[in-house]
Amino acid sequence: MGNGGKIVRMIAAVVLAGLASTAAAETCREDVVMLRSDAGSARFSVEVADDKAERAQGLMNRESMAMSAGMLFVYPEPQAVGFWMKNTLIPLDMIFMDETGTVKKVHHEAQPLDESPIFGGQDILAVLEINGGLARKIGISEGWTMRHAAIDQSKAAWPCSESQ
Structure with missing residues (x-):
């Protein structure tokens, strides 16, 4: 016995x-992005735009977005990326991340309908768009890390397997 x-x-x-x-x-999860730093953390329910057509459409023609929502743009490989606000009706913050999920740049409060290019830098794998002004309010800045299934877990700064 x-x-x-x-x-x-x-x-x-x-x-x-x-x-x-x-x-x-x-x-x-595919529909959740979590961000963290020593200063705090944030969680967003997201739609994922991971093909050319979805990335081209983005958040165009939407009149509103829930405060805890966003759209995560994912590219097949790290690259130089640029955005604009053509046909976008709400102000947005754009959070540009590398292949580890580390924030490299935050563009605050992109203005609706502005067609000026917004460049995120080189070697960007993902971009999170959230309501304008929210990144500043939360304190999201360079160096924060993202947890999401789209990040190659062998390279992730905050892998899915790590406890919160």
């Missing part, structure tokens, strides 16, 4: 470890 109890405990430990890793993986 001594070995039977030990085996049961080992199986229970494996099951619990599996549940814990499943719970950690669930925190990294």
